Amino acid sequence: MPKAIIAPSVLACDFANLQAEATRMVKNGADWLHLDVMDGHFVPNITMGAPIIKCLRPCTDAFFDCHMMVSDPAKWVDDIAKAGGNMYTFHIEATNDPISVIHQIHKAGMKAGVALKPGTPVDVALGDVAELADMILIMTVEPGFGGQKYKEECVAKALTLRQRYPHLDIEVDGGLALDTIDSSAQAGANVIVAGSSLYGAPNPHEVIATFRSKVDEAQKQWIQ
Numbered sequence: 001m002p003k004a005i006i007a008p009s010v011l012a013c014d015f016a017n018l019q020a021e022a023t024r025m026v027k028n029g030a031d032w033l034h035l036d037v038m039d040g041h042f043v044p045n046i047t048m049g050a051p052i053i054k055c056l057r058p059c060t061d062a063f064f065d066c067h068m069m070v071s072d073p074a075k076w077v078d079d080i081a082k083a084g085g086n087m088y089t090f091h092i093e094a095t096n097d098p099i100s101v102i103h104q105i106h107k108a109g110m111k112a113g114v115a116l117k118p119g120t121p122v123d124v125a126l127g128d129v130a131e132l133a134d135m136i137l138i139m140t141v142e143p144g145f146g147g148q149k150y151k152e153e154c155v156a157k158a159l160t161l162r163q164r165y166p167h168l169d170i171e172v173d174g175g176l177a178l179d180t181i182d183s184s185a186q187a188g189a190n191v192i193v194a195g196s197s198l199y200g201a202p203n204p205h206e207v208i209a210t211f212r213s214k215v216d217e218a219q220k221q222w223i224q
């Protein structure tokens with residue numbers, strides 16, 4: 001059964017100390033690091049790109065989960081692969097040909113994720129997309145900024161995916177915290193992104209452990 005994967009979003013960290021902030025979460029039990037790449041066009045904010053990911057790569061062995069909030073997903077695949085990205089998750093709203101982008105990502109040696117904004121119906125990810133992708137990301141906030149309120153209504157999409165694809169990695173991103181994790185875990189999401197609730201916590205180790213136990217417990221209902 002899909003195991004719990006906890007992926008702190010460094011978007012919420014002190015970027016002046018990115019190396020220490022990233023490795024701190026790994027030491028606190030994180031499985032992946034979630035790196036939010038924003039181009040100022042697909043979303044109204046600019047964050048980091050391949051040059052920063054490349055600098056971070058020698059600092060940790062952690063799996064780099066690159067969330068690409070960009071208007072032209074095909075354009076950055078090779079740069080992110082060379083920089084050391086492990087998962088390249090692009091938005092389905094940004095392309096007319098998600099299948100060819102998935103193939104391009106695989107050819108570059110990365111896992112392929114496909115993200116859905118809150119207003120995007122899950123139907124677009126069913127069938128070929130879910131069967132070829134390594135992960136589907138259900139956004140639980142509008143992409144662009146950390147620290148937003150969790151949109152619980154989005155988790156119905158995770159439930160639809162989990163019922164059809166018991167082995168698929170399903171990620172949720174946006175507003176995940178101790179008071180919101182339950183609905184995502186119960187809907188079958190197993191990859192939990194959290195920025196503010198982890199970087200703002202005095203005890204991130206405990207928060208990560210709680211996320212993990214809630215997800216692992218909930219996953220038992222889907223497959224043994």
Ligand SMILES: O=C(CO)[C@H](O)[C@H](O)COP(=O)(O)O
Pocket residue numbers: 009011012034036067141142143144145146147148173174175176193194195196197
């Ligand atoms: O993709 C994102 C925003 O577009 C971030 O990953 C997300 O918002 C995480 O931050 P927080 O947990 O504070 O909501």
Ligand SMILES: [Co+2]
Pocket residue numbers: 009034035036067173193
């Ligand atoms: Co993200």
